[in-house]
Amino acid sequence: MTRAAGPGVALSATTIVDRALELAEREGAAALSMRRLGRELGVDATAFYRHFRDKDELVLALADRTIESVLDRLRDITPDTGWRSALRRIADAMWQQAQEHPVVFALTFARSTGGPAERQVVEIILRTLQPLGLGAAKTVLLYRLFMDTLLALAGMGCTARTLPPEIAEKDVTAWSRVYAALPHKDFPATHKHAPALIGVTDHEIFMASVDSLITYIESQLA
Amino acid sequence: MTRAAGPGVALSATTIVDRALELAEREGAAALSMRRLGRELGVDATAFYRHFRDKDELVLALADRTIESVLDRLRDITPDTGWRSALRRIADAMWQQAQEHPVVFALTFARSTGGPAERQVVEIILRTLQPLGLGAAKTVLLYRLFMDTLLALAGMGCTARTLPPEIAEKDVTAWSRVYAALPHKDFPATHKHAPALIGVTDHEIFMASVDSLITYIESQLA
DNA sequence: ACACTGTTGTCAACGCTGTTGTCAACGCTG
DNA sequence: CAGCGTTGACAACAGCGTTGACAACAGTGT
Numbered sequence: 154m155t156r157a158a159g160p161g162v163a164l165s166a167t168t169i170v171d172r173a174l175e176l177a178e179r180e181g182a183a184a185l186s187m188r189r190l191g192r193e194l195g196v197d198a199t200a201f202y203r204h205f206r207d208k209d210e211l212v213l214a215l216a217d218r219t220i221e222s223v224l225d226r227l228r229d230i231t232p233d234t235g236w237r238s239a240l241r242r243i244a245d246a247m248w249q250q251a252q253e254h255p256v257v258f259a260l261t262f263a264r265s266t267g268g269p270a271e272r273q274v275v276e277i278i279l280r281t282l283q284p285l286g287l288g289a290a291k292t293v294l295l296y297r298l299f300m301d302t303l304l305a306l307a308g309m310g311c312t313a314r315t316l317p318p319e320i321a322e323k324d325v326t327a328w329s330r331v332y333a334a335l336p337h338k339d340f341p342a343t344h345k346h347a348p349a350l351i352g353v354t355d356h357e358i359f360m361a362s363v364d365s366l367i368t369y370i371e372s373q374l375a
Numbered sequence: 376m377t378r379a380a381g382p383g384v385a386l387s388a389t390t391i392v393d394r395a396l397e398l399a400e401r402e403g404a405a406a407l408s409m410r411r412l413g414r415e416l417g418v419d420a421t422a423f424y425r426h427f428r429d430k431d432e433l434v435l436a437l438a439d440r441t442i443e444s445v446l447d448r449l450r451d452i453t454p455d456t457g458w459r460s461a462l463r464r465i466a467d468a469m470w471q472q473a474q475e476h477p478v479v480f481a482l483t484f485a486r487s488t489g490g491p492a493e494r495q496v497v498e499i500i501l502r503t504l505q506p507l508g509l510g511a512a513k514t515v516l517l518y519r520l521f522m523d524t525l526l527a528l529a530g531m532g533c534t535a536r537t538l539p540p541e542i543a544e545k546d547v548t549a550w551s552r553v554y555a556a557l558p559h560k561d562f563p564a565t566h567k568h569a570p571a572l573i574g575v576t577d578h579e580i581f582m583a584s585v586d587s588l589i590t591y592i593e594s595q596l597a
Numbered sequence: 598a599c600a601c602t603g604t605t606g607t608c609a610a611c612g613c614t615g616t617t618g619t620c621a622a623c624g625c626t627g
Numbered sequence: 628c629a630g631c632g633t634t635g636a637c638a639a640c641a642g643c644g645t646t647g648a649c650a651a652c653a654g655t656g657t
Contacts, residue, residue: 163634163635164634164635186613186614186615187614187615187616188613188614188615196635196636197635197636197637198615198616199615199616199617199635199636199637200634200635200636202615202616202617203633203634203635204634207615207616208615208616209542209545262531263531263534263535264535264538264546265546265549265550266549267545267549267552267553267554272553272554272557272562272565275554275565276561276562276563276564276565279564279565279567279568280563280564283564283567283568289567289568289571290571292568292571293568293571293572293574293575294575294579294580294583295583296568296572297572297575297580298580298583298584298587301528301531301580302524302527302528302584304531305524305527305528305530305531306523306524306527308527308531309484309485309523309526309527309530309531312485313485313486316486320431323431323489324486324487327487327488327489328487330489331489331494332489332494332497335494339498340494340498341498341502342498342501342502342505343494343497343498343501345501345505345511346501346505346511346514346515346518349511349512349514349515350515350518350519352515353515353516353519357516358516358519358520358523361516361517361520361591362520362524364591365520365587365588365590365591366587368587368590368591368594369583369586369587369590369591372590385605385606386605386606408642408643408644409643409644409645410642410643410644418606418607419606419607419608420644420645421606421607421608421644421645421646422605422606422607424644424645424646425604425605425606426605429644429645430644430645
């Protein structure tokens with residue numbers, strides 16, 4: 154049953170991205186294969202290549218798609234919004250993106266899509282930092298520090314949380330298995346703090362990081 | 376030419392890790408396949424499985440091996456070393472590890488090996504933070520904040536730097552290609568700062584992050 | 598000295614992966 | 628109605644991680 158071209162076409166870049174996003178988040182990064190995606194779309198695996206150059210192009214498209222939802226959450230930031238609360242809202246939106254699309258986030262947090270959504274987010278953050286009156290050099294450094302730190306932190310968390318199940322088990326239980334069992338003699342500090350260490354959540358760390366970054370920017374104002 | 380067991384054995388976990396580490400850093404993560412590694416060792420690809428459960432176990436072994444060099448650089452930290460310079464030395468050692476073994480670092484920065492080298496590093500950092508007299512809860516939070524932030528930042532950088540060449544090109548040039556070309560009309564802030572943004576280095580960001588973290592810890596002492 | 602046992606490497610094979618080239622079916626335009 | 632460009636199907640390729648059966652050897656107990 155060969156399908157054909159024109160408006161009544163079966164596939165489009167948009168529907169491919171839709172299904173791929175849903176598939177990846179539902180079944181993990183390993184399930185995002187061309188054959189699996191083809192089956193999901195009811196189409197031969199290689200039909201994909203009529204719409205994207207290669208798999209990496211799809212991955213970047215997934216990234217830019219998820220950034221759109223970040224953008225939506227930043228709409229209410231105005232020039233009147235204080236820079237502190239603006240930065241907090243941006244951080245918050247990034248965190249939510251990571252929670253909603255952990256697989257795609259893990260796949261792409263170290264990438265640059267160059268897509269429209271990404272460009273808008275960059276512009277918004279720069280507009281927030283610009284009026285602080287630091288020099289150009291300091292402004293861009295603080296932009297990168299803010300952006301990279303939060304992307305990296307959230308991305309690392311997503312990577313850890315979306316590991317293939319059999320691998321994830323080893324990692325997740327590493328702290329409770331090996332670190333909680335270290336002897337007081339050779340590892341006094343670890344032995345003492347292991348119970349508390351297990352309890353620290355990624356979100357606490359992320360929020361502490363936001364505090365830390367804002368504190369640092371304040372210190373640069375003087 | 377079938378080889379055999381005993382002392383005159385061809386392979387060992389150590390030699391496998393040696394060659395794998397060298398291969399990965401020389402030719403990239405994609406080259407670290409069992410068949411390629413077997414060829415490198417002059418041995419059938421599946422001989423590997425007599426020494427490791429699976430590939431992931433090798434990757435974790437690679438990670439712990441590179442952490443050993445971090446440990447070496449921390450030997451001269453004593454209880455007399457001020458916490459600020461101790462933390463700076465730790466950060467420095469992590470950065471050097473990331474520079475020397477970017478492929479392995481990118482592969483494992485979000486993982487926990489639970490190996491001996493990793494345990495020692497954890498103990499050293501906790502011993503640095505412990506005497507500050509913050510409560511247990513604050514101590515472990517700051518430990519995780521410090522560790523995770525620097526791991527994530529360095530790891531994200533390594534991930535970006537060790538992408539397959541054809542993919543890397545798109546990413547590296549994204550800033551100069553798309554962001555430098557954005558019109559002043561819709562993207563005034565980006566348009567203005569794009570030239571400076573291209574110039575910011577990962578190391579600058581990393582060092583700024585260390586400053587930021589130390590500043591934050593200081594603020595928590597009061 | 599000899600058979601036994603456990604270890605280690607070889608080999609063939611399985612079911613995957615991303616991707617390419619060829620071909621057929623279809624909508625649109627001349 | 629012919630031709631053309633687009634789109635999907637299909638077969639195929641080279642590579643991947645991993646498994647199971649088999650052979651060669653070292654060391655051990657008798």
